[in-house]
Every structure is written in structure tokens, then in C-alpha cells.
Amino acid sequence: MDRLQLKQQFIDYFNQYHSKIDWSLFKCEIDLHLLKKGQHLFQQGDDAKRLYFLNSGLVRYCNVSDKGKEYTQSIAKAPRVVGSTRAMTLGTPALFSIEAVTDSIAISFPWDIFYQQMSQDLGFMKAYATFLETIFIQKELKESSIIHLSATQRYLNFCRDFPELPGTMPQQQIASYIGITPIALSRIRARIKESAGSR
Amino acid sequence: MDRLQLKQQFIDYFNQYHSKIDWSLFKCEIDLHLLKKGQHLFQQGDDAKRLYFLNSGLVRYCNVSDKGKEYTQSIAKAPRVVGSTRAMTLGTPALFSIEAVTDSIAISFPWDIFYQQMSQDLGFMKAYATFLETIFIQKELKESSIIHLSATQRYLNFCRDFPELPGTMPQQQIASYIGITPIALSRIRARIKESAGSR
DNA sequence: ATAGGGAATTAACCTAAGTTTATTGGTGCA
DNA sequence: TGCACCAATAAACTTAGGTTAATTCCCTAT
Numbered sequence: 001m002d003r004l005q006l007k008q009q010f011i012d013y014f015n016q017y018h019s020k021i022d023w024s025l026f027k028c029e030i031d032l033h034l035l036k037k038g039q040h041l042f043q044q045g046d047d048a049k050r051l052y053f054l055n056s057g058l059v060r061y062c063n064v065s066d067k068g069k070e071y072t073q074s075i076a077k078a079p080r081v082v083g084s085t086r087a088m089t090l091g092t093p094a095l096f097s098i099e100a101v102t103d104s105i106a107i108s109f110p111w112d113i114f115y116q117q118m119s120q121d122l123g124f125m126k127a128y129a130t131f132l133e134t135i136f137i138q139k140e141l142k143e144s145s146i147i148h149l150s151a152t153q154r155y156l157n158f159c160r161d162f163p164e165l166p167g168t169m170p171q172q173q174i175a176s177y178i179g180i181t182p183i184a185l186s187r188i189r190a191r192i193k194e195s196a197g198s199r
Numbered sequence: 200m201d202r203l204q205l206k207q208q209f210i211d212y213f214n215q216y217h218s219k220i221d222w223s224l225f226k227c228e229i230d231l232h233l234l235k236k237g238q239h240l241f242q243q244g245d246d247a248k249r250l251y252f253l254n255s256g257l258v259r260y261c262n263v264s265d266k267g268k269e270y271t272q273s274i275a276k277a278p279r280v281v282g283s284t285r286a287m288t289l290g291t292p293a294l295f296s297i298e299a300v301t302d303s304i305a306i307s308f309p310w311d312i313f314y315q316q317m318s319q320d321l322g323f324m325k326a327y328a329t330f331l332e333t334i335f336i337q338k339e340l341k342e343s344s345i346i347h348l349s350a351t352q353r354y355l356n357f358c359r360d361f362p363e364l365p366g367t368m369p370q371q372q373i374a375s376y377i378g379i380t381p382i383a384l385s386r387i388r389a390r391i392k393e394s395a396g397s398r
Numbered sequence: 399a400t401a402g403g404g405a406a407t408t409a410a411c412c413t414a415a416g417t418t419t420a421t422t423g424g425t426g427c428a
Numbered sequence: 429t430g431c432a433c434c435a436a437t438a439a440a441c442t443t444a445g446g447t448t449a450a451t452t453c454c455c456t457a458t
Contacts, residue, residue, distance in 0.1 A: 063343070065346075065347040066347075067347075069346075069347060071343075071346050071347065073339070073342065073343075085332055085335055085336060085339075086336045086339065089329075089332050089336075090336070095339070095343070119321075119325060120321075122318075122319075122321050122324060125321060125324035125325060125328060126318060126324060128328055129324060129327055129328050129331060130288075132328060132331035132332060132335060133284055133288050133331060135335060136284055136331060136334060136335045136338065137284060137285045137288075137289070139335060139338040139339065139342065140272070140284075140285065140294070140338065142342065143272065143338065143341065143342050143345070144262070144270075144272075144294070146342070146345055146346070147264075147268075147270050147345070147378050148264040148265075148266075148268060148270065150444080151444075151445075152444095170405070170406095171405075171406065172405075172406090179346050180444095180445065180446085181445075181446060181447085182405080182406075182407095183406090183407085183408090183445090183446075183447080183448095184444080184445050184446070185406095186406060186407055186408080187407090187408085187444095187445085188445095189406095189407095190407080190408085349414080350414075350415075351414095369435070369436095370435075370436070371435075371436090379414095379415065379416085380415075380416060380417085381435085381436075381437095382415085382416075382417080382418095382436090382437085382438090383414080383415050383416070384436095385436060385437055385438080386414095386415085386437090386438085387415095388436095388437095389437080389438085
């Protein structure tokens, strides 16, 4: 799998959002990231001014609060654009790390150079806007689920949305995605199993 | 205050995100909304395919869950673009209502016509992308505050972010913004007052 | 083969917030 | 003037989830 192919996967992915993008503007240099499970694309606090494209694998966005609580904000499956919108656009340090849940492959390029080149193209901007709309809507839904649903229901939804993950991903990380402690998740799983058995 | 002035306020607002927007493309018809406190721009479940611009006043985005829990997702002060990104772009019914917290003035136009006209212009698309980046980042921060902070801390932050609102806005609504019941908020306020008195 | 370390489970206890119900306090309206 | 209604508070009780600590299980490295 060479760089050209990886780059083409990125282009194919973005074309999905808008078909008329002038990719001849895209000239910036590409970095390659081969991640082993547990390795990071970048860490909370870094200047994460690059745009990453996850060619294969699975990553999670996680951040640690002042009090040391770890929280998995988001889980992203390839193929997908990943990175910190905030860090890229405002130039502030990233508020989360991106960590490989499974071995993963990604490419990246400096956001400001890439954006400068591509923002000349209307097609790209339309695609980018659609991408932003999509991730915004996802965030709204996640917020709503945190507010309105119980931890049990959020776990069941997690199993529905990522059926391949329970078993693969450590339960601590699943718990942190749901917003609870691993102990609470363990209790919830026990209760689910029990009520399934008694039926 | 006539329509032309209200439209100009919208244009000024958007120019803030990008200065080179070709507003001659903007030809669609404008509706005017004069809202008394408590009235709605649209309601949860409506086809909210319009973009609204809040010229003056204050609104809240609120949604009611299956179980009848009300939650205030967001509070917007004029001048600001408001509306449901999801309902506009996907054409699905709105998941929240927009309600005037104080008497407010807004204008609106059909999103699809507006977008079709304005998306011809690169400057507009850059402004729109920047707008989306901004609201996405705000959502990320709100999610983080829900997960990592206690209700008490979220209340204190609310008072910091909207110093004019405690006293103006009913406490039920403040509670629903923080994600707790009015009873819980009342308890929290009592505890704060008490610990302030004992100091 | 075994010792050590992390992951998951379980139990006991604690705390924040929800629920129910009752009381107080304004505000508007007859 | 007083009634009615809603907002806010308060008290009593329940519950979900956090915290601490002990136990088991499994995997890896020696």
C-alpha cells in the first residue's frame, strides 16, 4: 500500500461529500502514520495543526480532565477524516488525544497549507461544509443521548452502533465512551445478563 | 426598524466570518418574526427548513425527551444565526424548538433557496464553514462540561457565561440548560448561599 | 512453570441528583 | 381585596452511579 493509494483513498472519501473538487490544487506533503494499537496520532496538549485521514483501523478521541477522569469523546472507523477542528482552526493545543484502538494506518498534512490550497475551490468548500454539518449533527445527538438516556441505555446503543467492538475494545474504554466508570459498566452488564437469563 | 436594516444586520454578522462575500446573489424573500417572550420560532417536530437570524433578543433551543424531560440545549444571544442545522440540511423534522426567552426580533428565509444562491460564492462558503467550525467547537466544549463537571460547577459557569440571565430567566429553564431538575438547582443555590454566608 | 501486572468482577459504602409531596411567595386578574 | 396560579423552596425518601478495596482471571515476561 503506497502513499499514492492512501492519498487516493482520502480523495475518494472527500468526493463523497461533493463530486466536483479540483484536486490539482492539493500539493502539500503527506506524512504517513503506521500505528500499533495503543499508539497516538497526537496527544492532548499538542499543537495538532494537521488534518489526518484514517485509511484503515479504528481510533478513539479521549481526553483527561483536571481530576484525572478519562473520557472517550468519540470513536472513528476508517475511512474517515480525523483531527481536532479546534486545534486546527484556532491553533490552540488539542483538548484530546487520538489513540489507535486497533492497528491503524493514517496519512496527514498541515491543515493551514492544505486549507489555503483547497479553499480556492468551491467544490472543496462545499464538501468541507457538508462534512462539518455532519459532525456537528453527530455531536448534537451524542449530547442528547448523554442528557436523556440512562447509562444502561447508552451501553445498549453503543452495542447497536458498534456491534464489533464489545469483545475487541477494553471495557474501560467502552465505559469511558459511555461516560461512566468501568465498575459501573460491569454492574450494568451483570444486570443485563441476569435479566436476559431470567426471561 | 425596517426589513432592509434587519437584512443588513444579518449581512454584517456574516461578514464577520469572511469579508469578501458577494451579497448580490442573495435574492430570496425574507420573513419577519416579532416574538413575544415565550413564543416559538419553530417547534420540535416541525419541518424547520429555514435559516433564522436573530436581530435582537435572546432564545433558547429546547427539546423534550420521550419521557417528557425538557432540556435546553443551547442559548443564543442576538446577533446570531439560529436554526436547526439538521433539519435544514437533512430535511428531517427539528429535534428541538426555538423559544424566545425575552421579546425578540428575527428574520428568516428558506435554507435551500438561500444556500443554492449563496453557495455559488466562495467567500460565503468560507464564512459558512467558519461558522460551522465555531458551533462545532462550542458543542464539544458543552459535551466536555457535561461529562467532567458537577452540576454545581456547571451552574457557576453558567453564571459566568451569562451574568445577565440569573434573575431574568426562570430557574426551571436554567436548570434545564445545566441538565438537572429545578429542585436540584434550588438545592445547589441554597448550598452556595450558605457556604458564601459562612465565609 | 511461575511470578507479576493489568483487566474485570463483586461487594460495601457514600454521594449527587431524581421523585414525591408539602409549603411559601409573588404576580396578575377578577 | 382577595383568589388563583405558577415559581421557587424545602423535607423525606429513592436510586444511579462513584469510590474503595478485595478477589479472580488472564496474559506476558522471565
